[in-house]
Amino acid sequence: MRFLTLIVKNCLRNRRRSFLTIFSLSISLCLLGVMAALYYALFFGAPPTAQARRAVTRHKVSIVFPMPIYYREQIRKVRGVEEVAIWQWYGGAYRDSRDQRNFFPRLAVEADRLFKIYLDYQIPDEQKQAFIRDPAGCILGRSLADRFNFKVGDKILIKGDIFPFDLDLTVRGIYSSEESNEDTLWFNFKYLENALRNSSRLAAGTFTILATDAADIPRISKEVDELFANAPAPTRTESEYSFGLSFLSFLGNIKVILMSICGAVTFTILLISANTMAMSVRERVREVGVLKTLGFQSSTIMGMILAESAIIALIGGVVGLSIAQVLCIGIRQGPAIVDQTKTLTIQPPVLLALLGLSMIIGISSAIVPAWNASRTNIIDALRFTD
Amino acid sequence: MDDVVIRTRNLSKEYVRDEFRVVALKNANIEIHRGEFIALMGPSGSGKSTLLHLAAAMDRPSGGDLEVMGSQLNSLSDSEIARWRNRHVGFVFQSFNLIPVLTALENVELPLKLTHLKKGERMQHAATALKLVGLDDRMGHFPRQLSGGQEQRVAIARAIVTDPDILLCDEPTGNLDARSASEVLTLLSRLNKEFGKTIVMVTHDPHAAHFATKVRYIDKGELLPEGQAPEDWKALPN
Numbered sequence: 001m002r003f004l005t006l007i008v009k010n011c012l013r014n015r016r017r018s019f020l021t022i023f024s025l026s027i028s029l030c031l032l033g034v035m036a037a038l039y040y041a042l043f044f045g046a047p048p049t050a051q052a053r054r055a056v057t058r059h060k061v062s063i064v065f066p067m068p069i070y071y072r073e074q075i076r077k078v079r080g081v082e083e084v085a086i087w088q089w090y091g092g093a094y095r096d097s098r099d100q101r102n103f104f105p106r107l108a109v110e111a112d113r114l115f116k117i118y119l120d121y122q123i124p125d126e127q128k129q130a131f132i133r134d135p136a137g138c139i140l141g142r143s144l145a146d147r148f149n150f151k152v153g154d155k156i157l158i159k160g161d162i163f164p165f166d167l168d169l170t171v172r173g174i175y176s177s178e179e180s181n182e183d184t185l186w187f188n189f190k191y192l193e194n195a196l197r198n199s200s201r202l203a204a205g206t207f208t209i210l211a212t213d214a215a216d217i218p219r220i221s222k223e224v225d226e227l228f229a230n231a232p233a234p235t236r237t238e239s240e241y242s243f244g245l246s247f248l249s250f251l252g253n254i255k256v257i258l259m260s261i262c263g264a265v266t267f268t269i270l271l272i273s274a275n276t277m278a279m280s281v282r283e284r285v286r287e288v289g290v291l292k293t294l295g296f297q298s299s300t301i302m303g304m305i306l307a308e309s310a311i312i313a314l315i316g317g318v319v320g321l322s323i324a325q326v327l328c329i330g331i332r333q334g335p336a337i338v339d340q341t342k343t344l345t346i347q348p349p350v351l352l353a354l355l356g357l358s359m360i361i362g363i364s365s366a367i368v369p370a371w372n373a374s375r376t377n378i379i380d381a382l383r384f385t386d
Numbered sequence: 387m388d389d390v391v392i393r394t395r396n397l398s399k400e401y402v403r404d405e406f407r408v409v410a411l412k413n414a415n416i417e418i419h420r421g422e423f424i425a426l427m428g429p430s431g432s433g434k435s436t437l438l439h440l441a442a443a444m445d446r447p448s449g450g451d452l453e454v455m456g457s458q459l460n461s462l463s464d465s466e467i468a469r470w471r472n473r474h475v476g477f478v479f480q481s482f483n484l485i486p487v488l489t490a491l492e493n494v495e496l497p498l499k500l501t502h503l504k505k506g507e508r509m510q511h512a513a514t515a516l517k518l519v520g521l522d523d524r525m526g527h528f529p530r531q532l533s534g535g536q537e538q539r540v541a542i543a544r545a546i547v548t549d550p551d552i553l554l555c556d557e558p559t560g561n562l563d564a565r566s567a568s569e570v571l572t573l574l575s576r577l578n579k580e581f582g583k584t585i586v587m588v589t590h591d592p593h594a595a596h597f598a599t600k601v602r603y604i605d606k607g608e609l610l611p612e613g614q615a616p617e618d619w620k621a622l623p624n
Contacts, residue, residue, distance in 0.1 A: 002499045009487040290483040293444060294497045294544070295472020297465050378444040382479070 003300070007307050014280070018312060021276045025316025026323065028269040029358055032262055033324025033346050034331070039258045040350050041340040042248065047241035048179035048343055050120035052214040053082075054240040057207040057224055059233055063089075066203030067233045075207055078223050080216035085113035086189055086204040092158040092167060104144050106158055106167070107205075108189045111137070117210040120179045127152065127173025135190035137172035141182025143333075145174045156185070165195045179342055208240070244340065266361065269313075273365035277309045281369035288373045289381025298374040305370035306363050313362025317355050321346060390453075391552055391584045392418040392441050397450035399436050410436040413450065414609040416602065420551075423578040423585045425598035428616065433607040434588045435556055441586065442475050442554050443467045455551050472500045476545030480557035482537040484529040484544075490516060491525040494543045501548065515543035519573055535566025542573060546583070553577065555587040559594050571597040 011018055046052070057075065059065035066088075075084045088108040095102045111132045115121060123139065131137045140150055150156070150171055158167040169187050176182060196202040209224070211217050221237035228235045238246075248254050281288075288301055328344045346354070376384075399411040411433040418424055426434040439445040440452060443459045452459050455474050462470060484493045494512040503511065516522050519539040529537055538558060545553055555574065559567035575597045577583045587598060595601050602609060605616040 005492065006485070006488065006496075013487050286483070287485055290479075290485070291496075292468065293442070293471070293477050293479075295468050295500050297468045299465075300500075379439055382483075 003304050003307075007304055007311065010280075010284075010304075010308050011311055014283075017276065017280070021272065021312055022316045022319065024272050025269055025313055025358070025361075026320035028265050028272075029317045029320025029354065030323040030327065032265050032269075032357075033321045033350075033354055034327050035258050035262050035265070036350050036354060037324065037328050037344055037346045038341075039255075039262075040347055041344050042245060042254065045340060045343070045347075047239065048120070050118070050179050051240050053211045053217070054117065055209040055211060055217050055221055055224075055237055056240050056243040057209065057235045057237040058205075058243070060225075060236045061234075063206065065233065066201075066205060067207070067228075067235065069202065069204050071204065071228065071233075071235070072207060074227055075209060075224055078220055078227070080211050080213065080220050081209055082212045083113055083116045083210040085110045085117050085208050086206075087208055088189065088192055088203070088205040089162070090158070090160075090167065090187070090192075091162040092160050094156070094158055097159075097161075104147075104183050104185060106185045106187065108192045109186045111186075111188045111190070114186060117208055118177070118180065119210075120177045121175045122177065123173050123175040131172040131186075131188065134170065134172055135188050135194060136169055138169040138185055138187040139173040139175055140171060140185050142174055142176040143182035144185065145171075147183075150174070163192075163195070163201070167191065177342075181342055209237070241340075266357070269358075269361050270365050273309065273313055273361055274368070276312075277305070277366040278369045280308075281305055281366075281373050285373060285376060285381050285384040288376060289378045289384070292378045292381065302370045302374035305373060306366050309366030309370075310359045310362040313358045313365075314355065317358030320358075321351060321354055389420040390417050391420050391422075391455060392416065392586070393451075393453045394437075394440075395451040397437070397440060397452055398448050399433075399440060399445065400448040409607050411440070411447075411604075411609075412607045414604075416609055418584065418586060420584055421578070421582050423575065423597070423599045424587070425595040425601045426586060426588045426604060427590065427592075427595055427601055428604035430590070432604045433609075434604045436607075437604065437609070438554050438556055438586060438588050441552070442477055443471055444477075469500075472497055472548060474551045476548065476550040476553045478538070478541050478545050478553065478555040478558045480560040482529070482534070482541045482561070484537055484540055486529050489526050489528055490521060490532065490540045490543075493529070493540055494547050497544060497548050511547055512543070515547040516540070518546070519543045533566065534562050535569055538562060538566070538570050539573060542570070542577075546577065546581075551584060553583050553585045555585065557588055557590070559589065559591060567591075567594065 059067055069086060072084050072086060075081060086109065090106045090108055092106055094104070115128055127139070131139050138156065144150070152171050152173060154171045156169045156171060158169065160166050167187060193202060209220065211220055217239050224237045225235050291301055325346050328346060331341055331344050394414050394416050397411060397414040398409070401408045401410055414437060426437060428434045436445070440447050441454060443454070447460070457470060459467065485496065488496070491509065491512050494515050495508050498508040498511055513522065513525060516525055519542055521536060521539055521543065524532060524536060529540070532540065558574070559570055562570060571594055574585055574587065578585050578599070587594070589595055602612065603615045604610065610616070
């Protein structure tokens with residue numbers, strides 16, 4: 001603490017350089033913060049409260065294969081299952097399907113059961129009832145409604161591609177949710193039933209299960225899958241949280257991708273910081289000689305240089321992670337690729353780890369120049385001119 | 387302990403620069419007594435600064451013995467030497483060497499940071515030292531806001547703030563105009579006479595040497611006997 005004034009003043013010695021270093025560090029730490037938050041949310045995060053009780057059953061081979069509708073009643077009989085609902089992916093095209101901005105998930109669901117399973121959905125009761133009553137009704141997430149400026153009572157026409165008919169839907173309600181994504185269009189499963197009456201195509205894409213207790217999900221999953229192990233359509237059941245993550249695997253090995261980006265960013269920061277510290281120390285070789293003449297020991301001088309670098313890196317870290325936290329809020333409010341991004345945040349342990357990392361980067365980047373400066377002979381240091 | 391502050395016996399220093407061996411100091415024998423103000427004179431490259439650096443333990447001798455304030459410096463480790471230097475030696479450079487980001491007061495306080503004094507005490511000591519050199523009205527000024535003479539006086543305040551036994555000055559007036567040089571030399575003379583400080587000053591300047599109580603000459607690395615000057619130099623009366 002005795003040398004804090006000198007350390008801080010040395011940090012501010014070349015303000016422009018310090019600012020640019022802090023700026024570049026903060027941009028890198030911001031990127032690292034968002035990546036780490038995403039990594040934590042995907043692979044270490046606990047599912048949100050409402051989602052923790054939900055599981056999804058799909059065909060064991062692939063989600064594209066349907067399952068018989070009668071599975072629903074058999075699943076319901078499994079101990080600990082409170083409710084089951086059918087989902088069916090409709091696909092289709094809204095406006096011009098070549099424009100990716102027109103894409104959003106369109107799913108058929110048993111309307112009366114949807115709200116018993118998605119307890120986190122907030123929707124006025126009259127809208128809920130209107131949706132349940134109307135076979136051609138649909139509800140939309142708030143984010144989706146805002147994106148296309150849909151309002152209750154609007155007509156939405158979806159052109160069929162997987163199914164041989166179009167959807168002519170009426171918006172009956174708009175839901176919002178703190179935990180689930182708000183980009184889905186749910187329409188009444190009765191629409192499919194009416195359109196595919198007596199067709200073998202009337203089937204379930206997935207079953208969504210609500211368990212009485214989140215702790216029962218592994219057992220329920222096992223029992224459900226055992227139930228259909230020898231059936232024509234064997235199943236695979238997993239928590240809704242894991243089900244959501246499985247979609248990410250389409251993008252590749254997300255863990256490796258995220259870790260590679262984080263590694264590259266960390267290495268880049270290290271180089272930036274090391275370059276700055278090397279320049280900064282080189283300018284002060286003569287002063288190191290003066291400090292030694294006054295009686296400063298090599299270890300004290302080395303400690304001061306390391307502390308200076310650590311302070312600069314820490315400021316960069318605090319600024320960068322603050323920006324990252326704001327970005328996480330932005331991502332939470334944007335379209336959700338997976339439900340995990342709805343609660344994206346830099347958790348306190350991640351925050352502390354990243355601040356620690358920024359200090360380690362600061363210290364390790366200054367080790368070589370600090371060591372060289374502290375070992376410089378006084379006479380050589382005093383003769384040094386840059 | 388006798389009153390000899392610095393005693394050297396056959397003190398030598400050699401450098402190896404690239405493949406060349408340079409003898410900077412050859413078998414120097416000198417005794418400097420408490421309260422003396424000695425000027426070390428000689429042409430550039432004669433070895434006078436080398437002797438000063440060795441006396442301040444800023445460099446290690448190649449041979450011979452060096453005893454300063456009763457300590458055999460050859461036997462001390464680097465960290466012991468650093469502590470010893472802080473306690474016993476004040477050093478004044480030709481080019482002032484103040485830390486540019488610190489104010490005059492903070493520069494003077496710097497050596498005291500290595501002591502056990504508290505912040506308030508350190509500031510009080512630093513302020514007293516600055517007052518002694520006549521710069522109590524420049525405490526908050528940064529080096530760039532001071533004249534050369536003022537900077538050197540701050541450097542002297544920094545050198546004396548720990549109340550060292552010896553003050554070693556390496557061409558303290560070399561970068562100053564005549565008036566500032568005179569002020570600095572008067573100050574050094576006062577420190578010697580009023581406060582009994584032992585001062586060793588390296589200089590080329592015969593006028594500066596007049597302020598010393600004794601003058602010794604070094605030529606080509608050899609410390610000449612007392613009263614003897616190099617042939618091409620005009621000897622000064624002691």
